[in-house]
Amino acid sequence: MGIKIHGSPFSTATLRAVAVVEEKGLDYEFVNVDMKSGAHKQEPFISLNPFGQVPALEDGDVKLFESRAISQYIAYTYESSGTPLTFNDGKQRAELAVWMEVEAHQFDPVASKLAWELVYKGMFGLETDNAAVEENKAKLAKVLDVYEARLANSKYLAGDSFSLADLHHLPPLHYVMGTQVKQLFDERPHVSAWSKDILARPSWEKSLALQKQA
Numbered sequence: 001m002g003i004k005i006h007g008s009p010f011s012t013a014t015l016r017a018v019a020v021v022e023e024k025g026l027d028y029e030f031v032n033v034d035m036k037s038g039a040h041k042q043e044p045f046i047s048l049n050p051f052g053q054v055p056a057l058e059d060g061d062v063k064l065f066e067s068r069a070i071s072q073y074i075a076y077t078y079e080s081s082g083t084p085l086t087f088n089d090g091k092q093r094a095e096l097a098v099w100m101e102v103e104a105h106q107f108d109p110v111a112s113k114l115a116w117e118l119v120y121k122g123m124f125g126l127e128t129d130n131a132a133v134e135e136n137k138a139k140l141a142k143v144l145d146v147y148e149a150r151l152a153n154s155k156y157l158a159g160d161s162f163s164l165a166d167l168h169h170l171p172p173l174h175y176v177m178g179t180q181v182k183q184l185f186d187e188r189p190h191v192s193a194w195s196k197d198i199l200a201r202p203s204w205e206k207s208l209a210l211q212k213q214a
């Protein structure tokens, strides 16, 4: 049995897991979980993730949930395939850990909230909360100031090569770049160059192609 990713192509967390497998050039089966009908809260999916959230991964007898845990499993298990997304050196591994934490705890909460307010709510016919947009834009600006300083000295967040730390940003980054939030990236030259670079990766284009098949 090969790699199976269970999820929705419209879910940012699912796309994070898919992007890693694409970046590694691995064959995989995408198993669509119909979130509209609540399939993520029922069997058989709930046995893969008892929290009822996509994505989940199966690889032989390995079963995992949490997109960032899935990405690390793929990157380390299939280290020799495709792009090296991790580092062997201890200091670089520590840098990778730092920037993966920054993505998960500083970037993702605000970028995902902005994507929800400015993209997803529209899809569901819900009204944007403009106060929440302004509040989260201000928070994101502060995070991006830190990124700008980091990226002035380092081509990618964890070092000189593209890694999981960069890849983890792709799904919410993709969504907010189609909104007024893009301006916050454009105003910061190093952040702007970095975001253009990582969004142009063929693995990301292939990940998004899943949406066209849905």
Ligand SMILES: N[C@@H](CCC(=O)N[C@@H](CS)C(=O)NCC(=O)O)C(=O)O
Pocket: 011, 012, 013, 014, 040, 052, 053, 054, 055, 065, 066, 067, 068
């Ligand atoms: N920390 C989790 C978050 C997973 C998550 O929030 N998935 C969303 C879709 S992007 C979901 O399943 N939402 C439905 C729900 O929470 O009921 C991960 O990275 O995998």
